[in-house]
Amino acid sequence: MTVQDIIKPENLVYQKSKLLTNKPFHYCPGCGHGTVHRIIAEVLEELGVGDKTIGVSPVGCAVMAYDYFDVDFAEAAHGRAPAVATGIKRVWPDKVVFSYQGDGDLAAIGTCETIHTCNRGENITMIFVNNGIYGMTGGQMAPTTLEGMKTATTPYGRKATLPAGAGFDGIPNNGYPLHITELIARLPGTKYVTRQAVYDPAHVRNAKKAIRKAFENQINGKSGVNFVEIVSNCNSNWKMEPVAANKWLVENMLPEYPLGDIKVDGKLVEK
Amino acid sequence: MTEEIIIAGFGGQGVLSMGKILAYSGIMEGKEVSWMPSYGPEMRGGTANVTVIVSDERVCSPIINAFDTAVILNQQSLDKFESKVKPGGYLLYDPNGITKKPTRKDIHIYTIEGAQLASDMGNSKVFNMIILGAFLKLRPIIDDKNVEEGLRHSLPERAHKLIPLNMEAVKVGKDNVKQA
Amino acid sequence: MGELKLMKGNEALAEAAIRYGADAYFGYPITPQSEVIEYLSEQNPYERTGMVVLQAESELAAINMVYGAGASGKRVMTSSSSPGVCLKQEGLAYIAGAEVPCVFADVVRGGPGLGTIQPSQADYFQNTKGGGNGDYRNIVLAPASVQEMCDFVALGFDLAFKYRMAACILSDGAIGQMMEKVVLPDQKPRMTDEEIKAKYPWAINGRKNGTQHRIITSLDLDSAKMEEHNIHLQKKYKEIEEKEVRYEMINCDDAEYVFVAYGSSARIAQKSVQLGREAGLKVGLLRPITLWPYPTKAIDALIKKGVKGFLSVELSCGQMIEDVRLACNGRVKAEHFGRVGGIIHTPEEVLEAMKKQIIGE
Ligand SMILES: Cc1ncc(C[n+]2csc(CCOP(=O)(O)OP(=O)(O)O)c2C)c(N)n1
Ligand code: SF4
Ligand SMILES: [Mg+2]
Numbered sequence: 120m121t122v123q124d125i126i127k128p129e130n131l132v133y134q135k136s137k138l139l140t141n142k143p144f145h146y147c148p149g150c151g152h153g154t155v156h157r158i159i160a161e162v163l164e165e166l167g168v169g170d171k172t173i174g175v176s177p178v179g180c181a182v183m184a185y186d187y188f189d190v191d192f193a194e195a196a197h198g199r200a201p202a203v204a205t206g207i208k209r210v211w212p213d214k215v216v217f218s219y220q221g222d223g224d225l226a227a228i229g230t231c232e233t234i235h236t237c238n239r240g241e242n243i244t245m246i247f248v249n250n251g252i253y254g255m256t257g258g259q260m261a262p263t264t265l266e267g268m269k270t271a272t273t274p275y276g277r278k279a280t281l282p283a284g285a286g287f288d289g290i291p292n293n294g295y296p297l298h299i300t301e302l303i304a305r306l307p308g309t310k311y312v313t314r315q316a317v318y319d320p321a322h323v324r325n326a327k328k329a330i331r332k333a334f335e336n337q338i339n340g341k342s343g344v345n346f347v348e349i350v351s352n353c354n355s356n357w358k359m360e361p362v363a364a365n366k367w368l369v370e371n372m373l374p375e376y377p378l379g380d381i382k383v384d385g386k387l388v389e390k
Numbered sequence: 391m392t393e394e395i396i397i398a399g400f401g402g403q404g405v406l407s408m409g410k411i412l413a414y415s416g417i418m419e420g421k422e423v424s425w426m427p428s429y430g431p432e433m434r435g436g437t438a439n440v441t442v443i444v445s446d447e448r449v450c451s452p453i454i455n456a457f458d459t460a461v462i463l464n465q466q467s468l469d470k471f472e473s474k475v476k477p478g479g480y481l482l483y484d485p486n487g488i489t490k491k492p493t494r495k496d497i498h499i500y501t502i503e504g505a506q507l508a509s510d511m512g513n514s515k516v517f518n519m520i521i522l523g524a525f526l527k528l529r530p531i532i533d534d535k536n537v538e539e540g541l542r543h544s545l546p547e548r549a550h551k552l553i554p555l556n557m558e559a560v561k562v563g564k565d566n567v568k569q570a
Numbered sequence: 571m572g573e574l575k576l577m578k579g580n581e582a583l584a585e586a587a588i589r590y591g592a593d594a595y596f597g598y599p600i601t602p603q604s605e606v607i608e609y610l611s612e613q614n615p616y617e618r619t620g621m622v623v624l625q626a627e628s629e630l631a632a633i634n635m636v637y638g639a640g641a642s643g644k645r646v647m648t649s650s651s652s653p654g655v656c657l658k659q660e661g662l663a664y665i666a667g668a669e670v671p672c673v674f675a676d677v678v679r680g681g682p683g684l685g686t687i688q689p690s691q692a693d694y695f696q697n698t699k700g701g702g703n704g705d706y707r708n709i710v711l712a713p714a715s716v717q718e719m720c721d722f723v724a725l726g727f728d729l730a731f732k733y734r735m736a737a738c739i740l741s742d743g744a745i746g747q748m749m750e751k752v753v754l755p756d757q758k759p760r761m762t763d764e765e766i767k768a769k770y771p772w773a774i775n776g777r778k779n780g781t782q783h784r785i786i787t788s789l790d791l792d793s794a795k796m797e798e799h800n801i802h803l804q805k806k807y808k809e810i811e812e813k814e815v816r817y818e819m820i821n822c823d824d825a826e827y828v829f830v831a832y833g834s835s836a837r838i839a840q841k842s843v844q845l846g847r848e849a850g851l852k853v854g855l856l857r858p859i860t861l862w863p864y865p866t867k868a869i870d871a872l873i874k875k876g877v878k879g880f881l882s883v884e885l886s887c888g889q890m891i892e893d894v895r896l897a898c899n900g901r902v903k904a905e906h907f908g909r910v911g912g913i914i915h916t917p918e919e920v921l922e923a924m925k926k927q928i929i930g931e
Contacts, residue, residue: 178684194684197653198628228598228628257430259599259608260625272599272611272625281616293625410749414576417751425576425749430601430687450841451834452748453689453914543576 136160138169142186149361151351152181154317155219155248158327160188162334163215172215173207175200177229179221180254180353198229201236204243215337217244222263223253226299230262233299240308240343244333247300247346250353251372258356262297265375270356296375300348304382310343311336312382316350316373318365329380343385350376391421391446393531394454396471397521398439399463404518407544408461409440412522415532415540416444426452437466444531461525463504465489480528482567484521492570499570500528507562516559523563534560573754579719579745580605582752583649583675586723588615591760593644594622596635600654601687602743603677607649619760629654633661633674640670641786643766643773645727649675651743652693653684656701662736663702666803667788669772671730673723675739677746680912688912689743689834694889697738698862705800707807709737709814710861712832716750724755729814733806734772740861742885744834744914816859817868821847825854827928828872830894831883832858834914839883841917846924853924856880861890869897879903879928883920886910903928 124130138160144153163172169190176184178197185192195203200218208216225233225247236245252270253259259272267276273293280289304312311333315326326349333345350372354364380388395412399405409425416423426441441457443449460471462483468490475481477496485491486505502524508517526532532540537560541553577585584606587595595615597607607625615621626632632648639646650658655676665672676697680690695701698710709729711722719741726737767775777783790796821843822828831839836857846853856872858865869880879902882891888906898904907923909915 182684196683228630230627253599256599256601256604259604262627271604271608274608274612275614410576413749417574417576423576423750426744426747429743429747448837448840449750450837450917451914452744452750455916 136164138164138189140187140189144187145183146180147355149352149354149364150180150254151250151317151349152248154323155246155326155349155351156181156184156187158317158323158330159217159219159246162327162331163190165331166334166338168215168334168338171213172217173211175204175207175216175218177218177220177224178255179224181219181221181248182255184219198224198227199232200224201229201232201241201243201245204245205236205239205241208241208243212242215244215334217246217334219246220248221254222247222249222251222261226262226297230299234303234306237303237344237346238306238308240310242337242342242344244330244337244345245347246330246333247348248351249348249376250351251296252353252356254353254356258353260293262294262299263376264293265296265371268371298376300346300376300381303344303346304387307385308343309346309382310341310385311345311380313346313380314348314350314376314378316368316378318352318368322378325378341384348376350378391444391531393444393459393529394457395442395444395459395461395525395529396439396457396474397442397461397463398437398467398471401438403438403463404515405438405463406440408518408522409442411519411537411540411544412442412444412525412532413540414544415537416442418536418539418543419444419532421445421532422448424449424452437464439467439471459525459529461521463521468492482521482524482528483570498528500524500567501570502563502567504563507566508559511559511562513555516556519556519559520563520566523560524567525563526560527564527567572756575752575754576749577716577752578605578747578749579713579716579741580649580677580747581609582716582720582754583723583739583741583746584609584613585754586720587647587673588613588619588621589755589757590724590727591619591645591758592621592647592723592727593760594624594635594639594646596624596626596632596639596646596648598626598629598632598650598654600629600651602679602689602746603649603651603675605746606675619757621760629657630660633658633665636672636674637661637665637668637670640665640672641668641773642775643770645671645673645731645761647673647675647723649677649739651677651679652681652690652696655693655696659696659701662708663700663704663706664788665736666700666702666706666708667704667799668786669734669803670786671727671734671736673726673730673737673739675741678740678742680910686912687743689745689885689914690910690912691742691833691835691884691908692886692889692910693740694861694884694886697740698864698893706803707735707810707862709733709735709810709863710740711737711816712740712859712861713745714833714836714857716745716748716752719745720752720754731770733810735806740833742834811863814860815863815865815867817865818857818859819868820855820857822854822856822872822877824852825872825877826852827854827879827881827924828877829853829855829881829883829920829924830858830869830890831855832861832890835883835885835908838915838917839920842883842921842924845917845921849921851925851929853921858890864893864897866893866897869894873898873901877902880905881920881924881928882906883915883923884908885914
C-alpha cells in the first residue's frame with residue numbers, strides 16, 4: 120500500500136475528535152490529561168452537543184484546556200470551577216456544562232466549592248483528574264498524595280502524623296490521602312459518582328463509558344452532579360518514565376483509590 | 391567586564407547546575423553574579439535554561455534579552471537563542487542531536503562534542519562540566535582554581551570526592567572545543 | 571561575617587525565617603514563590619529549631635493559621651504570589667483590626683487574574699493601599715536584592731511586633747527566582763513560652779489564674795468604641811509614618827531629574843542613572859525601601875533642592891506614580907514608565923523615557 124492508499128477516506132479507522140482543535144497539547148508526553156481530553160471530546164461529539172457545551176477549566180496543568188476543546192470555555196480561579204459552572208448552568212439550564220479539575224484544585228483550595236456544588240445538586244458534570252500531586256507548580260504535595268510519597272514539599276515522604284511529642288502520642292503533620300470522591304458520593308445532591316483510569320486501552324474504554332453516562336444524565340434531565348474521578352499520572356513530577364509511572368499507578372494509586380462506580384442513579388453501590 | 395550567558399538544553403542535562411557552578415566560581419573570582427532560571431510551566435516539554443551574569447559591577451537585571459554567549463545543548467534551544475546572541479558574541483553548541491546548524495555570520499560559532507566526550511570518559515554526569523570547560527576556553531573569565539572552589543561550594547559535601555573528576559572534565563572540554 | 575552563599579531570593583527568605591527564630595510558617599504553593607515552602611520542607615526546621623512548617627489547603631487557610639498563631643504571640647510568616655495574596659486580603663484586614671503581628675511576602679507576578687507567572691510590580695496598590703476592608707495599613711518593605719530578601723525578614727518581624735501589625739515583603743518573580751550572593755545571619759534562638767508571655771501581655775496563650783482574660787478581635791458593636799479603636803490605629807500609623815520611612819538615594823545630590831523605583835526596577839534604574847551620567851545628564855535615583863510608609867518627605871526635599879521632574883519606573887501600568895504625584899503635589903512634572911506582562915524594561919529604554927517624558931527637548 121502506498122501512502123496515497125492509506126490516506127483514502129475508506130481506509131480511515133480512527134481520527135481525532137472534531138471537537139478537539141489542532142493545537143498540540145502542551146502536556147508532558149505520557150500524561151493522562153491528554154487522554155482524558157480526547158475521550159471527553161469524543162463523547163461530546165458523539166452526543167452531538169458541541170454547540171451547546173460550555174466547559175470550565177481549572178488552575179492546574181489543564182488550565183489551557185480551552186485551547187484544545189472546540190467548545191465555549193471559561194477559565195476559573197484556582198479551585199472555583201464548580202462555582203463558575205454553577206453560575207453558567209443556573210442561567211443557561213439547557214446547556215451542557217462541565218468542569219475539569221485536578222486534585223489540588225478540586226480537593227484542596229476548592230474543597231468548599233466542590234462540596235457545596237455537589238450538595239446543591241447542580242445539574243452539571245464534574246471531571247476530576249487525580250494524579251496525587253500538584254503538576255503545574257512543580258510537584259508539591261496534594262491532598263490526594265499517598266502516605267510516604269515524596270513530593271517537593273514532602274521531600275522525605277508524606278507523613279500523616281509525626282511521632283509522639285508536645286504531650287500527645289502523635290503530632291499532626293500532612294494528614295491523610297483525601298478521598299473526596301467517596302465524601303461527595305454521600306451527599307444527596309450527587310447523581311452519578313465513579314472512579315476510572317486511563318493507563319491502558321481497556322480502562323480508557325471504561326472511562327469513556329463513564330464520562331458518556333455523566334454527560335447523558337445531564338442531557339437527559341436527570342438532576343444532580345455527575346462526578347467522574349480519573350486516577351491519573353504525573354510522570355514528570357513523579358520523576359518516572361511514562362511506562363514506569365503507569366505501572367506505579369497500578370501498584371500504588373489504585374489500592375488507595377480503587378476503580379469502579381461509587382454511586383449510580385443516586386444510589387450508593389454496595390461493595 | 392560583564393559577561394551575559396544563556397545556557398539552554400533539556401531538563402536533566404545539568405543546565406541549571408552548570409549555571410550554578412559557573413555563578414559560584416564567579417563569586418570565588420570576586421565577581422558579582424546572578425543566576426536566573428526559566429521557571430514554571432515554561433518547563434513543560436522538557437526544556438530548561440538559565441541566564442548567568444558575571445560582572446565586575448552589581449548586576450542590574452537578571453533577566454535579559456541579548457547575550458554575549460549562548461551555550462546550546464539541543465535543537466529547540468538553538469532555534470530559540472541563536473538570534474539572541476549579540477553581534478560579535480559567541481555561540482557554543484553540542485552537535486549531538488542538532489539537525490539544523492546555526493547560520494549566523496556575525497558571531498563566533500564553536501562546537502563541543504560534550505555527550506561523546508562524556509561517554510568516552512565513562513561518566514555521562516560530567517557532561518555539563520565538559521561544556522563548562524569549553525565555555526571557559528572561549529571566555530576565560532574565571533581561573534581554574536576558582537572553578538574548583540565554586541564546585542566545592544555548589545556540590546554537597548558527600549560529592550566532594552568527585553571534584554578531581556569534574557576538573558578533569560573541564561580540561562577535556564577546554565582541549566576539545568572546535569571552531570564550527 | 572556570616573555565612574556567604576549563592577541562593578535564590580525565595581530560599582534566602584525561608585532561611586532567614588529559620589535563622590530569625592520564627593515559630594511557624596504556613597503557606598500554599600504558587601509560582602514564582604513555591605521554593606519558600608519547598609526549601610523549608612527540605613530543611614526540616616522542626617528538627618533544626620522547632621519551627622512548624624505546614625502546607626495549608628489554600629492561601630485563605632494559611633493566612634488564618636497566621637492569624638491564630640500570631641494572636642498567641644508567636645512569630646509567624648506566610649508567603650505567596652499575587653493571586654494567592656488576593657485570597658489573603660480578608661485575613662489581613664482581620665489581622666489589622668485585631669492588631670496581630672506577622673510577616674507575609676508577596677513574590678509578585680503579573681495580573682490581573684491568573685495573568686502571568688513572570689515578574690511584575692502590579693501588586694503595589696494591593697499591598698500599600700490595602701486590599702481588604704476598612705481603614706488600615708500594612709508596613710511594606712521592598713527588597714531589591716537577594717540579600718534584602720534575607721535581611722527584611724528580621725526587619726519585618728521587628729517592625730511587626732513593635733507595632734502589632736502585618737509587615738509585607740513586596741518582592742517579585744525576578745528577585746524571588748534569581749540566585750545572588752547573600753551573607754546569612756547567625757541562628758537566633760526561638761523565644762521561649764515564658765519570654766513570649768512576659769513580653770506580649772496581649773497574646774492569647776492561656777491567662778494566668780485570677781487575671782483578666784484576653785481577647786483578639788477586630789469587632790466592636792459599640793460605635794463609640796469602634797471609633798476609638800480606629801483612632802488608635804490611625805495614631806499608630808501616624809507614628810510609623812514619622813519614624814519608619816526608609817529609602818536610598820543614589821546620585822541625588824546634584825540631580826535635576828530623578829528616577830523613583832523600587833525592587834527590581836530600582837536595579838535597572840540604577841544602571842540608567844549610570845548611563846545618563848555618562849551622557850552628561852544630571853540624573854539620580856530615589857529607591858523607596860518602605861513603600862508604606864512612603865518617602866513623601868524625601869521627594870519634597872528633592873524638589874526643594876531643585877529637582878525638576880520625576881520618572882516613576884515600575885513593572886506595572888502606573889501605580890506608585892500616584893504616591894510620587896501626591897508628594898509632588900503639582901509642583902514638578904511626575905510621569906510613569908514601565909513594561910508589563912512579564913517584560914522587563916532595559917536600562918536604555920528607561921533612560922530614553924526620562925529624556926522623552928520628563929527632560930524634553
Ligand atoms: C490562588 C492560587 N493559589 C495557588 C496557585 C498556584 N497553583 C497553580 S496550579 C496549582 C495546583 C495544581 O495542581 P492540581 O490541581 O492537582 O492540577 P495538576 O496540575 O496536577 O493537573 C497551584 C497550587 C494559583 N494559581 N492560584
Ligand atoms: S506536569 Fe504532570 S500533570 Fe502536568 S502535564 Fe506534565 S505529567 Fe501531566
Ligand atoms: Mg494534580
